[in-house]
Amino acid sequence: MENLEHILGEHPFFQGLKHEHLHLLVGCASNVRFDAGQYILREGAEANTFYLVRFGKVALEMGTPNKGPMIIETIGEGDLLGWSWLVPPYTWHFDARAMELTRAISIDGKCLRRKIDNDHELGYEFLRRFSDLMVKRFDATRLQLMDVYGNRA
Amino acid sequence: METAPDLQSISAEAALSPMLPRPFVIKRVRRETEDTFTLELEPTGRDDGFSFTPGQFNMVYVFGVGEIPISISGDPARPTTLIHTTRAVGTVTKAMDKLRRGDTLGIRGPYGSPWPLDKAVGRDVVFVAGGIGLAPLRPALYHVVSNRERFGKVVLLYGTRSPADILFREELETWRARFDLDVYVTVDRAMSGWRGNVGVVTTMIPKAPFDPRNAVAMVCGPEIMMRFTAAEMIKRGVDIRDVSVSLERNMKCGIGLCGHCQFGPVFVCKDGPVFPYAQVRDMLVKWEI
Numbered sequence: 210m211e212n213l214e215h216i217l218g219e220h221p222f223f224q225g226l227k228h229e230h231l232h233l234l235v236g237c238a239s240n241v242r243f244d245a246g247q248y249i250l251r252e253g254a255e256a257n258t259f260y261l262v263r264f265g266k267v268a269l270e271m272g273t274p275n276k277g278p279m280i281i282e283t284i285g286e287g288d289l290l291g292w293s294w295l296v297p298p299y300t301w302h303f304d305a306r307a308m309e310l311t312r313a314i315s316i317d318g319k320c321l322r323r324k325i326d327n328d329h330e331l332g333y334e335f336l337r338r339f340s341d342l343m344v345k346r347f348d349a350t351r352l353q354l355m356d357v358y359g360n361r362a
Numbered sequence: 363m364e365t366a367p368d369l370q371s372i373s374a375e376a377a378l379s380p381m382l383p384r385p386f387v388i389k390r391v392r393r394e395t396e397d398t399f400t401l402e403l404e405p406t407g408r409d410d411g412f413s414f415t416p417g418q419f420n421m422v423y424v425f426g427v428g429e430i431p432i433s434i435s436g437d438p439a440r441p442t443t444l445i446h447t448t449r450a451v452g453t454v455t456k457a458m459d460k461l462r463r464g465d466t467l468g469i470r471g472p473y474g475s476p477w478p479l480d481k482a483v484g485r486d487v488v489f490v491a492g493g494i495g496l497a498p499l500r501p502a503l504y505h506v507v508s509n510r511e512r513f514g515k516v517v518l519l520y521g522t523r524s525p526a527d528i529l530f531r532e533e534l535e536t537w538r539a540r541f542d543l544d545v546y547v548t549v550d551r552a553m554s555g556w557r558g559n560v561g562v563v564t565t566m567i568p569k570a571p572f573d574p575r576n577a578v579a580m581v582c583g584p585e586i587m588m589r590f591t592a593a594e595m596i597k598r599g600v601d602i603r604d605v606s607v608s609l610e611r612n613m614k615c616g617i618g619l620c621g622h623c624q625f626g627p628v629f630v631c632k633d634g635p636v637f638p639y640a641q642v643r644d645m646l647v648k649w650e651i
Contacts, residue, residue, distance in 0.1 A: 266559075268554070268560065270554060276553065277553060277554055278553070278554040279551065279552070279553055279554070280551070280552045280553070280554060280556060280560040281551070281560065282560050282561050283548075283558075283559050283560045283561060285559075286569075287569065308557060345565075348564075348590070349561060349562045349564065349565050352562045352564065352586070352587070352590055353550050353551075353561075353562050355586060356523070356550070357492065357493070357583070357584040357586050357587050358492060358493035358494075358521075358522055358523040358527065358550065358583075358584065358587075359523065
């Protein structure tokens with residue numbers, strides 16, 4: 210458990226988090242691995258987990274009619290996968306597939322939601338970090354939507 | 363009866379007048395992507411090649427169609443061949459796309475300001491290219507690769523629309539295989555078979571392996587992409603004075619006389635196209651300019 214606490218503390222998403230909060234998190238965390246090609250999340254399924262990727266690469270995909278899955282983003286070492294566990298109705302909005310052997314820390318969202326309800330300071334820390342992450346992803350999505358390289362005649 | 367032009371006398375005259383194009387013959391056409399191509403050109407009537415500095419551009423004249431500015435994409439250490447890479451999007455570039463080996467183009471140049479490679483000596487160099495913006499950066503990359511010992515870490519971050527739109531694919535693979543270059547490619551969208559990165563080029567900046575306190579960034583691509591990239595570089599800790607961008611405007615004369623490419627107090631053709639980001643940042647968000 211001590212080792213897991215150290216790994217969590219080293220992850221960019223949790224850097225600077227108080228020791229007591231890291232200690233609380235460890236109770237909801239576990240080490241996981243996914244083989245290349247293995248699905249981590251499926252669209253529409255219940256979202257009760259998120260992952261801190263330690264190494265490997267994950268594709269976020271959406272199915273497109275007649276064309277198969279389209280990759281909308283890839284994430285890798287140091288990134289966080291999944292925030293639907295934080296917002297009702299707690300369902301995934303996309304598929305996530307390991308593109309190569311991927312190791313991650315899985316955090317049980319149900320467990321964490323209970324702890325956040327009892328410790329608002331921890332809740333504030335989480336929302337602050339997730340808000341920062343969301344702003345970055347929204348900025349990237351806006352740039353992606355602008356299709357700046359498009360300009361085909 | 364039509365008389366063939368005396369290319370030798372035109373060349374000699376062109377050397378004296380900046381407004382008169384020099385004839386260059388196409389030696390090779392290379393298809394890069396569905397809509398992007400590279401022309402390898404040699405001057406006719408002279409064998410002195412074509413010297414330029416990375417970042418500079420030429421005014422390229424398709425006879426009877428029109429003249430447009432295009433950045434030089436070749437190796438500055440190999441001036442015998444002039445190389446231009448462009449995308450067929452407008453009247454002139456579409457006409458250029460139809461030209462074949464042996465056809466002749468008019469060239470005026472080289473014009474404009476170079477990438478600040480002298481400033482990068484002894485420091486980390488980060489190239490950030492978006493789409494066709496890799497072409498104007500390629501001469502600077504050639505220079506840095508040829509003089510590798512003079513620079514710190516060298517990183518290329520390249521973003522483009524889809525895997526099919528990746529420019530200079532073979533060269534990217536060669537550079538990526540080297541132990542002294544860090545090359546990262548990402549695309550904005552891809553189907554499931556793609557094994558590379560998906561996401562906008564700016565998302566690679568926070569993790570890229572360079573020291574922001576001692577890095578020089580050279581950025582080329584669509585203007586919006588350059589703004590986002592410059593902002594991300596500064597956020598990472600790169601000094602704004604160490605970020606350069608290459609701008610595109612409606613250039614006509616290429617030598618700062620006609621005023622078509624005026625951008626606030628500067629002419630992009632003469633004072634640019636490469637600018638310190640600090641010089642143009644505020645103007646880039648003013649639509650009135």
